[in-house]
Amino acid sequence: MKKLLNDPADAVVESVEGFVAAHSDIVEAHYDPIYVSRVGGAVEGKVGLVSGGGSGHEPLHAGFVGQGMLDAAVPGPVFTSPTPDQIAPALVAANGGAGVLAIVKNYTGDVLNFETAVELAEAEDVEVATVITNDDVAVQDSLYTAGRRGVAGTVCVEKIAGAAADRGDDLAGVAAVATRVNANVRSMGVALTACTVPASGKPSFDLPEDEVEIGIGIHGEPGRHRIKLEPADAITQRLLDPVAEDLHLASGENVLLFVNGMGGTPSSELYVVYRQARKLLEARGVVVARSLVGNYVTSLEMQGASVTVLRFDDELTTLWDAPVHTAALRW
């Protein structure tokens, strides 16, 4: 295993230390238990937003802490849920008096640990609503999940719910917006290579040199099928078509097209995927109103990409466009 790490056991803490030092104008870290929050603490009167999950998907979630998005993020060990006693203080810290929305990707460990953490926070008189993201159309159930997995669409939920909180929506309103985003966003990914979890030191699966895995999960969980490597345009169609069909996209609808890198793929390739995904949407009469291309929900150094489409309406478009200032997303 070749990585720029010291003791793998220290990787998450050392990375967070570097992260908050580099972005001390936006975030601060709390240790023991570890979580990252907006510098200056909760915003009085604003609904707080908290997310979290296993590390290894950076910039998700700590990279999205800041104005217009999350108030706190809780990083677990690599590909492993944070614990309830780690999540609960983040929920409490994010409360500015208007309650907190927990945004949880649909993995069994995350869902259970957030549930317990919410009980702990409620015992401290913090009102918490939870939205579970499950945008991955690849498989119905998977290695770590009952039901669909939460993947890159989570970024859309965090961005748009953050904007709703910023404009002053109450907790029920922010949760409703987050639920609406989740209901209108779908993703599907492809892996060209496996990634190596530092603590294990070995690739998380074997993929022959001439094959790719369609429908991969962000922890390298199996997808729909393995195929021989194809041109990017053909692979992109294998991702975009199930997404568009699951959304029942109709001609004339406006969407966000989000091409996400898995961590080890050059951005030049992501734009080749974007180009074809956009062509396919346009061939369906769908209008690509907004775009996002880059490494936002990664699987360590995995090579691959996912395609996410979010159906827009006027309100979601306005909330997407609202100002955001985080380490990894800003406009």
Next chain:
Amino acid sequence: MKKLLNDPADAVVESVEGFVAAHSDIVEAHYDPIYVSRVGGAVEGKVGLVSGGGSGHEPLHAGFVGQGMLDAAVPGPVFTSPTPDQIAPALVAANGGAGVLAIVKNYTGDVLNFETAVELAEAEDVEVATVITNDDVAVQDSLYTAGRRGVAGTVCVEKIAGAAADRGDDLAGVAAVATRVNANVRSMGVALTACTVPASGKPSFDLPEDEVEIGIGIHGEPGRHRIKLEPADAITQRLLDPVAEDLHLASGENVLLFVNGMGGTPSSELYVVYRQARKLLEARGVVVARSLVGNYVTSLEMQGASVTVLRFDDELTTLWDAPVHTAALRW
């Protein structure tokens, strides 16, 4: 070779097509010959900034076209200089009447082709000044270069010269700022893996599974030496120390610390490198006043990182902080 590409011969054009479609609010592309420029064309009365070079280093340079940075970028084939007849129209297009600064990384092909292009542009009555970047302290001469190579420090030159142009400096003034940045910025990189140029289909060099190359160039050119893999803190010191010493950094000085990913390294590892580089600077009494961490000058999917330090003065700090709005850098 596993990549998300179609015909490798079309990779640069298809990637640019995707890029400008995704960022049509910021950039537009011209084809035959190919270059990328700010949407809406040159800004009247402002010094134009143009850079370019081989593709494969994205987001450099097209990702830095936009307000506060470049007016045009010229992508050559992967790791190969663009041609003079491709560069010259970009120089002409970037001219808003106040002349154009060409920012060229020090590689023999780029330097020669930009020289010829400048002559072509001058024949069309465009005044052009050129600044050559050469921030890499690893080697004195290398495979493609007489003198030091231009690497990640080029981003600092483009950002700060762009801010000088935006505030209304004339061509001589913008060139002087760019020269000053180049004189005060140093970089050094490490490769954990090689990258594969699409047209060749094979890794550009062999690196044993337990070795890393210290002082690597951004095209995989040999560096100072190969060593057995070490902990990130030790590798970081091998990068930071030569940079700090070459800059003759003194206690009390303010710097920008920029940790750049080579394309295939997770951001979590970049922050581990940042953490140690910052500690080493602070141990020298140097103040890390600003930070940048991410994939900005890449080598396709190479795993590795570089450490760049820019000595700040008050003016350079102000210009660094000035607004920038490009696909890859914005604040």
